[in-house]
Amino acid sequence: METAVSVSIRDVAQSAGVSMATVSRALSGRGNVSERSRQRVLDAAAELGFVPSYNAASLASGRTRNIGVMLPTVQRWFFSSVLEGASGALLEAGYDLTLYTTGEGPGQRHSVLNDFLLRQRLDGVVAVSLELSPEEVEQLLRVKRPLVGLGGPIQGVATLHIDDVETARRATQHLINLGHRDIAHLSGSPEFERDFALPVSRRVGFETAMSEAGVAVRPEWLMHTDFTVAGSHAVAKRLLAAPSGRPTAVFAASDEMAIGVITAAQELGLRVPHDLSVIGIDGHELGEVFGLTTFDQAPRRQGADAVRMLLRQLDGDAAPQSAILEPEFVVRRSTATPPQPR
Amino acid sequence: METAVSVSIRDVAQSAGVSMATVSRALSGRGNVSERSRQRVLDAAAELGFVPSYNAASLASGRTRNIGVMLPTVQRWFFSSVLEGASGALLEAGYDLTLYTTGEGPGQRHSVLNDFLLRQRLDGVVAVSLELSPEEVEQLLRVKRPLVGLGGPIQGVATLHIDDVETARRATQHLINLGHRDIAHLSGSPEFERDFALPVSRRVGFETAMSEAGVAVRPEWLMHTDFTVAGSHAVAKRLLAAPSGRPTAVFAASDEMAIGVITAAQELGLRVPHDLSVIGIDGHELGEVFGLTTFDQAPRRQGADAVRMLLRQLDGDAAPQSAILEPEFVVRRSTATPPQPR
DNA sequence: CTCACATCTGGAAACGTTTCCAAATCCTAC
DNA sequence: GTAGGATTTGGAAACGTTTCCAGATGTGAG
Numbered sequence: 196m197e198t199a200v201s202v203s204i205r206d207v208a209q210s211a212g213v214s215m216a217t218v219s220r221a222l223s224g225r226g227n228v229s230e231r232s233r234q235r236v237l238d239a240a241a242e243l244g245f246v247p248s249y250n251a252a253s254l255a256s257g258r259t260r261n262i263g264v265m266l267p268t269v270q271r272w273f274f275s276s277v278l279e280g281a282s283g284a285l286l287e288a289g290y291d292l293t294l295y296t297t298g299e300g301p302g303q304r305h306s307v308l309n310d311f312l313l314r315q316r317l318d319g320v321v322a323v324s325l326e327l328s329p330e331e332v333e334q335l336l337r338v339k340r341p342l343v344g345l346g347g348p349i350q351g352v353a354t355l356h357i358d359d360v361e362t363a364r365r366a367t368q369h370l371i372n373l374g375h376r377d378i379a380h381l382s383g384s385p386e387f388e389r390d391f392a393l394p395v396s397r398r399v400g401f402e403t404a405m406s407e408a409g410v411a412v413r414p415e416w417l418m419h420t421d422f423t424v425a426g427s428h429a430v431a432k433r434l435l436a437a438p439s440g441r442p443t444a445v446f447a448a449s450d451e452m453a454i455g456v457i458t459a460a461q462e463l464g465l466r467v468p469h470d471l472s473v474i475g476i477d478g479h480e481l482g483e484v485f486g487l488t489t490f491d492q493a494p495r496r497q498g499a500d501a502v503r504m505l506l507r508q509l510d511g512d513a514a515p516q517s518a519i520l521e522p523e524f525v526v527r528r529s530t531a532t533p534p535q536p537r
Numbered sequence: 538m539e540t541a542v543s544v545s546i547r548d549v550a551q552s553a554g555v556s557m558a559t560v561s562r563a564l565s566g567r568g569n570v571s572e573r574s575r576q577r578v579l580d581a582a583a584e585l586g587f588v589p590s591y592n593a594a595s596l597a598s599g600r601t602r603n604i605g606v607m608l609p610t611v612q613r614w615f616f617s618s619v620l621e622g623a624s625g626a627l628l629e630a631g632y633d634l635t636l637y638t639t640g641e642g643p644g645q646r647h648s649v650l651n652d653f654l655l656r657q658r659l660d661g662v663v664a665v666s667l668e669l670s671p672e673e674v675e676q677l678l679r680v681k682r683p684l685v686g687l688g689g690p691i692q693g694v695a696t697l698h699i700d701d702v703e704t705a706r707r708a709t710q711h712l713i714n715l716g717h718r719d720i721a722h723l724s725g726s727p728e729f730e731r732d733f734a735l736p737v738s739r740r741v742g743f744e745t746a747m748s749e750a751g752v753a754v755r756p757e758w759l760m761h762t763d764f765t766v767a768g769s770h771a772v773a774k775r776l777l778a779a780p781s782g783r784p785t786a787v788f789a790a791s792d793e794m795a796i797g798v799i800t801a802a803q804e805l806g807l808r809v810p811h812d813l814s815v816i817g818i819d820g821h822e823l824g825e826v827f828g829l830t831t832f833d834q835a836p837r838r839q840g841a842d843a844v845r846m847l848l849r850q851l852d853g854d855a856a857p858q859s860a861i862l863e864p865e866f867v868v869r870r871s872t873a874t875p876p877q878p879r
Numbered sequence: 880c881t882c883a884c885a886t887c888t889g890g891a892a893a894c895g896t897t898t899c900c901a902a903a904t905c906c907t908a909c
Numbered sequence: 910g911t912a913g914g915a916t917t918t919g920g921a922a923a924c925g926t927t928t929c930c931a932g933a934t935g936t937g938a939g
Binding site: 880881882883884885886887888889890891892893894895896897898899900901902903904905906907908909 | 910911912913914915916917918919920921922923924925926927928929930931932933934935936937938939
């Protein structure tokens with residue numbers, strides 16, 4: 196109840212000698228106001244230290260100046276980068292950012308959708324790397340708010356993403372071109388990423404490149420783990436120490452996984468790239484430190500772009516249009532010709 | 538204007554055959570409602586698919602069910618962990634989380650404070666690692682909303698943090714106890730962290746331990762960089778390759794910096810801990826991978842705790858009370874006795 | 880059976896904006 | 910000077926809740 200100092204638009208109106216309607220128009224910028232009135236309103240508002248109540252404005256106008264960002268977790272580099280980008284773009288545009296971390300599974304997500312998203316508190320939603328079911332999408336769209344997807348392909352929703360299959364294919368091809376034939380692939384698995392088509396796409400790209408080159412995929416070199424350094428590190432140690440022999444190159448589905456492979460290799464006394472080539476996808480900030488060759492997909496920019504796409508939709512400008520982004524191939528020091536070229 | 542399907546409390550009231558007042562009481566849980574009425578309201582609400590408008594509720598009640606989290610960036614491990622913890626705790630409590638990334642400098646922060654925080658859209662604020670000026674604190678508190686600090690000490694505000702000086706002292710002491718005398722310290726600098734007393738505190742702890750042990754601090758081994766792996770990696774390479782000789786141990790002000798040191802050492806062919814001991818502070822998730830000895834301060838839990846502290850204040854329960862957290866000493870494989878013990 | 884008191888309920892006034900509408904004022908061109 | 914239009918204004922009705930208040934209904938003790 197008892198709000199703070201709370202000067203309302205009414206006080207400003209009184210002090211400026213105009214009506215509340217005029218104050219509202221002057222401050223919000225919609226509708227015409229004479230220069231004279233505008234100035235008086237601005238002065239009065241400044242003097243009184245007027246701070247508009249967003250809640251009241253939202254209630255009356257239906258616009259909230261608040262965008263929801265929904266992602267599985269904020270603890271992985273890709274996601275925190277996207278978030279940072281989105282946050283910056285929203286701040287700049289004068290929007291609030293409401294964050295929903297849904298966890299990896301669908302359970303939590305359900306609650307987020309029902310208990311939060313639908314409460315008319317958001318002008319729009321950016322859904323990052325979530326594979327929403329058709330019902331969920333329908334539910335979201337029923338609120339008549341724009342929705343932009345990032346990373347995960349979402350049925351019937353404008354989405355920003357790289358071509359995962361193609362990127363994976365090119366990454367693998369890079370290894371093949373260097374002369375590698377014994378190539379392992381580290382990827383996510385349904386076990387860890389229930390929601391997400393990404394690991395599958397990247398595996399498909401890998402297999403495509405291999406089969407195009409007529410190289411056999413060894414099933415025991417198709418390894419699964421979560422998308423973290425630690426997870427991949429553990430798996431890679433097994434892979435590289437296997438008595439049945441080890442690959443000369445690894446294509447990791449993400450840079451974090453690639454870094455896990457590199458650290459595992461170092462721990463085992465293998466030199467990268469001399470004994471083992473490693474390539475990833477993402478553009479991780481530590482790529483430079485580890486000399487990682489990768490396809491940089493600039494997630495921070497993606498976050499900002501997704502927001503801008505959403506805001507454009509809010510302005511009624513553009514019809515939602517998906518875009519496929521072009522990752523940048525960055526060659527560093529983690530890939531080279533295999534030890535004994537055939 | 539034109540909201541979606543929009544069934545309001547009025548429709549529910551009609552359908553349940555009670556007044557709007559009763560519906561509000563039944564759904565919000567404040568005030569008395571007979572079991573019979575409550576049931577009818579609940580049924581009606583469910584059937585109509587009623588979704589309350591938070592904006593209207595906020596406007597009327599002054600409560601927003603929305604907490605602001607303010608931090609410099611989301612891209613560093615400590616912050617993303619805090620955020621993840623806070624997000625989980627808030628989700629659980631049915632609160633929204635509005636995120637403000639202020640950047641490292643005070644400029645952006647000013648705008649965040651003025652343009653966003655004061656707009657009565659928040660029930661409370663968690664300020665992470667921000668050293669707010671007295672005026673800023675006053676400004677925030679004037680809105681009569683609880684404020685909890687995390688990490689940075691904030692004048693006159695309940696704060697959750699570890700004792701940075703003491704923790705740094707103990708970390709350094711660990712190295713000294715192992716027999717090290719040639720110890721370098723990698724720390725943040727005002728240049729990179731304009732806002733924050735933390736680097737200073739940790740350096741003071743370092744110097745305290747050194748002087749207690751009667752060991753001289755070599756000024757050229759007091760190095761400054763930002764709190765990132767990459768930044769520290771670059772600096773550490775210079776440190777470890779210096780012709781004037783290198784230290785046998787490094788105390789890094791954060792785990793990310795410590796990891797930078799380790800990777801730099803590896804790159805130079807030094808073995809950790811055989812040739813170089815490294816210790817950090819934080820409890821980074823990659824600590825295990827790099828075998829890093831550290832003081833774990835469980836930032837994720839800190840985030841959750843800060844939120845709970847805030848919510849308790851909102852319930853009018855406790856007077857704001859600062860708490861000093863106890864980090865856990867985790868000994869791994871990055872520290873050992875120096876190469877040639879004296 | 881009645882009285883005192885607690886519990887339950889509905890009407891209506893907030894909360895602080897935006898925006899529709901109609902009226903008033905200002906231009907411009909003739 | 911005036912007609913016609915555009916611009917500027919204010920009144921008042923939303924927006925969808927919560928909560929104050931007073932009245933109605935129930936409960937238990939005497």
